[in-house]
Amino acid sequence: MQRAHSSLSPARRWTIMASALALALSLSILAEARAAGAGTPAAPQAAAAEGYVPDVGQDGKDVIWVPTPQTLVDKMLDMAQVTPQDRLMDLGSGDGRTVITAAQRGLTAKGIEYNPDLVALSRSNAAKAGMSRRATFEVADLFETDLSQADVITMFLLSTINEKLRPKLLELPPGTRIVSNTFRMGDWEPDASETVTEACQTYCNALLWVVPAKVDGRWQVGGRTLQLEQQYQMLSGKLGSSEISDARMDGRTISFTADGVRYTGEVNGTTIQGSAAGKGEWSARRI
Template structure:
């Protein structure tokens, strides 16, 4: 019989004890090799796809809780803040803050600003944008429902919502501190006429109108004005009524400032709760108390 060429002559007669020892050594080496490989897999860096999370990028027109997301053009953001005459002393709140551009722009002007946004991904994106802009200490963002948010600490409120949403918010806004400034991108607030509006014709293609409202003081009712009854009827910032038996004209509120004309005399004053004080052209100081 011919010997197999794969088996060396020296291996034709290996004692059983030596053969078992060799097999044991081989098995042990294989086990150690497998353990080392497993350890290497455990300590190795995770795959690139697991280590890198794709950055969130919002899509224009994506659906939100109440409205779709469309960013306000930067030129209009600047115009809205200009119309509100913001100062570093103001606290701004942006309702439906999206990618955070209005809040960040306000913070860059020195304001303390907060964005209210329902989408948590948008909130995180806004926070990152604020960090990159270097204003994260003044520009903050909260994931919240704008209808349940306390608006009372704001001096200025900005928003880019639908008219139906604005109208739903209107009662809450009218209860804010008189003089609070509200600025909307394009969409109105029902029959509450804005105090001012401006439309951009440059550097803006769509949604280019800024609308400003100033929350008026509540003055409807009877007042004792230096012994005469001042009867006021109020519809938002617009007023009508009588001073004594004389109808008043050209009467309105600008926050806490009140102006009206009676019997040819122009009255201008300031409302402070249940009191009003001011000057009447040609007649000097006047004051009134709610009756």
């Protein structure tokens, strides 16, 4: 049996082949563009905020959008003991309320949000509040964002997302404060937690962590060795032959009890300087 196109002229056959090739190439380019677009947030449009009202529960890249009640925003900032000298970063900043509230307290604050419409809305809200200079927003993936310049990090994410962020958070400078709405970070227990009841029906818990200095290992304290084992902010170990107790880190501050004496000190890299109750000053160096 002859093939149907065998009687086509060479010119006609070439035209058909060229059209098919062009179609295949176009489809390939379209597929690549869609794949690239799926991995990169679009730039916010200037008019995106006009008339845009986000839906509570709408889908997002990592979590759905649910706004943090203003009373809890205030509590989270209070727990972090923010000052105008602090730089705050809000991960998954939504409509911008946490960033704007921080800016109203004098902080330099930045929101990281993947949804370009929410970023445009946040910028509009900041402008209306007169906070555009101190409250800024960026369309970005929170997992790819440099967090190192933040003194305070706020977030309302799922526990699974928090746990994925945990290694990055623990590498931040000691003393960095992290405050989460409701959701925890696995076995890294919070340093403090509070619940608000005013104007808040759901997701009303604020959890605070302070990034601890890393002190795990051996330290020389006079003629004795301080051996420390560290699990996040909690410590255990020995000073000489004596077990230490009630031992923990609070940012750069170390405290523990040994032989009935309470020791406190400030960690500065490879040295510790502090005081021992009733015993005067003490110091240690890493060995």
